Amino acid sequence: MNALLNLQPAGKYLPQRLLGEDWTAYEGCSRFGVSWRASRLNHLTKNELRSALGVSLRVHENPFEKLTHTQASPSKLLELSPDQTIDTKHWPMEFWWPFGGPIPWEAMPWRLRICPACARHCYHSMLFQAPGVHHCPWHRVALIESCPRCDRPLLAGTREGLPIGACPCGHDMVDYVETIEGDSATLKKKQDAIEGYGIWAACSRRVSYLVPPTQYDARAWHALHGLAVPAPNALLPGQHGLPNMLASDLILERVSMERAIRHNMRQLSPKSGLESPKPSVVALPSSWKDPLTHIGAELTRMLPPSALKRLSSDPNSRSAMRHLSIFAGINGLYLHTESLEPTTLHMLSSLASALQADRHKAKEDTLSTRAKAHPLAPPVIHRTILRVLSRGYADGARVTLGRHAPELYDNARTRPKTRLPWVVICLPPKLLPSARIAWTPQPGTV
Ligand SMILES: [Zn+2]
Ligand SMILES: [Zn+2]
Incomplete structure (x- = not known):
């Protein structure tokens, strides 16, 4: 028997609360x-x-x-x-x-x-x-x-x-x-x-x-x-x-607006076809021609002359190349979206749909209802679509090219890669909007 315990009044040394009751x-x-x-x-x-x-x-x-x-x-x-x-x-x-x-x-x-x-x-x-x-x-x-x-x-x-x-x-x-x-x-x-x-x-x-x-x-x-x-x-x-380990293989893009720019440029038509997540031929503004043809030229430069010669002589490769081409029409450009990674195409469809007449109830918090409340939302979303489309097209076309020109896999710089886009659209009230895009390289393609 512990003598000390017997000397204490009952409960004096008991804690006020049970173990772990105090939060x-x-x-x-x-x-x-x-x-x-x-x-x-x-x-x-x-x-x-x-x-x-x-x-x-x-x-x-x-x-x-x-x-x-x-x-x-x-x-x-x-x-x-x-x-x-x-x-x-x-x-x-x-x-x-x-x-x-x-x-x-x-x-x-x-x-x-x-x-x-x-x-x-x-x-x-x-x-x-x-x-x-x-x-x-x-x-x-x-x-x-x-x-x-x-x-x-x-x-x-x-x-x-x-x-x-x-x-x-x-x-x-x-x-x-x-x-x-x-x-x-x-x-x-x-x-x-x-x-x-x-x-x-x-x-x-x-x-x-x-x-x-x-x-x-x-x-x-x-x-x-x-x-x-x-x-x-x-x-x-x-x-x-x-931290560096998170930033290392991530591509971050920022889309910003300057007030001086005429915002009615580069508008996507309401029936461009981009609002559908299924591959199709989409109609793009003619002002997007330069950035997109530049990508095509860059891709061609990556190919050694022997591969170029083979691509132009083989009928299968020629038909695949036609799907990658951009065609100029009377009302704009036409692009086949089959070469785009399906997730990238989904992203483009979500962004393009947000610019259209809203099918959701006005009270629902969607990108579409937010875009309606900010006068400069359409131009920033248009620019984001062009950026996502540009990289998505460059990556997707390289994957398609790689099937016909395996030489692209020989070099880390030209190796085809699959990346997934994540987008944040910032619409601060009464301030200029902006957007951020993060591309994550997918395992096995880095
Ligand atoms: Zn701590
Ligand atoms: Zn351990």
Whole structure:
């Protein structure tokens, strides 16, 4: 029997609350973060965990993905905080997302990103997943997606039945004592950064509209980080721009407007054919002739004379080349869009459709309804279409040429490549609009 215990009045050394009931230092914590801390502190059995989380986690599943996308009621999870200090307002990605339009869940992979200092407390915020955020704003350390010791993905351990945060290499990112207390030293900084970023992201969503590709892109995050405009340092401190590994193979283009330009130039006719995502012959403004024929000339220059000779003498190759050609007509140019990558063609169709009479209800938030509200939206969308078409045509034609002239694959500079376009159209009220395009090279074609 412990004599000391007998001398104390009952309850004096008992903590004020049960273990892990105090969530005050967990401002901005995600649903995953709440589940993470609850599961680590309480050593819950599988059944208890399922009951608390509202979902059952199977060994092969990614718990982060499952907890983020679940529709299950969080009531059991919220019971962990009797004084209601868990705020579900910060759980949905929509709160942190800096672009207007739906979040393209289908187009992007979903990997957990954490701050190693926050992870000691089992703290995770959806802010760490947001495009353009690369450092923890209160610890100022770089966010990571893999184990700092062995480079396995962060949740590799859960597949082997290990608790969240523990890696099969033996490294555990969680500190048990620090998880009981929470990181109260950074609470004020957390509150400031979350409030500031939340206001900024809401404004950014109203100005920037994201048009994602219509297919899954393994490099989606390269594009999203490249397209995001970083939040001002006063609102989100500690960011240092786009990390090199993300910027390296990405092509970023910017489309801007000068007020002096006559904006009625280079208009696409309402029935150009480009608004359809199916390959066809499209009618383009005659002023687009120079940039497009320039691409054709560049492609021809890439071919050695022997390949050129072969292409002009072989009937199959000649017919393929005809499909790549641009034809001048009375009312403009004609181009066969069969050579364009289907996703690029889809992008062009989304942009061209946004310029047409709106079939959607005026209240729906689409690029089309936004474009109607900004007088300079049509010219900036037209320019974006020309840029997407130019690179899409250059890439697509090179892939087609490569089938008939394999010499193109011999040289890294001329090698045919497939890239997917991601577009952000910025329509700030009463200011000049602009657009950004990010092209992600597709695996196997780099
Ligand atoms: Zn941190
Ligand atoms: Zn490891």
